[in-house]
Amino acid sequence: MSLLHRTPRDLACIELVELVTDYLEGALPARRQRAIEHHLAQCDGCAAYVEQMRETRRMAGALRGEDVPDAAVDALLAAFRAQHANDA
């Protein structure tokens, strides 16, 4: 397992992990973006890291918010109904 072939020396892994969010947001200058893609194509560790950050985002998206208590919804529905009757 030769790291030399997998990790281009112009951008170290320790630097890349700090650029991942800017990279995923498309916020980097084109040259920097290309340098990262070049690094990722050759570095399995960083490729796995970026994938973990993508997965983190996807998994967070599966969280559910807290439910609104029924009593609160009922009170708001009553207010909504009253306002509509008033407007009509």
Next chain:
Amino acid sequence: MALGAVAAWRPPARRCSVARTVATPVSVDPDAELLARLRSGDEHAFRMLVERYSATMLHVARLHVRDRQAAEEVVQETWLAVIRGLERFEERSTLKTWLFRILTNRAKTRGVSEARSVPFSSVAAADAAGDQPAVDAGRFQGPGDPYPNHWSAAPARWETLPDERLLSQETLRHIADAIERLPTAQRAVIRLRDVEGWDADEVCELLGLTGVNQRVLLHRARSKVRGALERYLGDEVMPV
């Protein structure tokens, strides 16, 4: 009230910019159809709106006021203001933007009257300041190693685990706990961006953040949640 995994898979949002906010035609408002139903008095539509946004509103209100009870009151007042204002709402912004502007104005006013010691803008600046490495330096080779600053312990391939594991209740509970432990502004940003699927511009506008600070906060938040997941999933996946 999370928008679910689909929202999180959208292409990366562009940088925050005023230009884009202005250029966004209101016709793309995802709530446009809902708005028409609300104006016709459709109670089911109103219930959907309340269920879609209340949890997020509570989190956002909490950024500006002293405690949860005050935040709940602000959310309730906001809904009542929305009910009264629906007829007059001019659709110069999306329904969501309008709703959260009312909420933020009310929460900030209340925060000022409570003389809350630290305004959110200061909290956000502090959470984005300083240096916090995304990954522990011990994961990389040191100066005496063959390839300094490259991985010594490479991350694992989570995609080898099935979704039943990655999206299990237990895993999701770990993610929720990790988010809960984040500093306030980092927590606020990752909730809106990754849990609720808002885009960067919307978050910048709502929280009064610059594009750069929004990304710094998101980066720190995601990096920490990733780290928590790595510790939790650790033994189950092989490193690359």
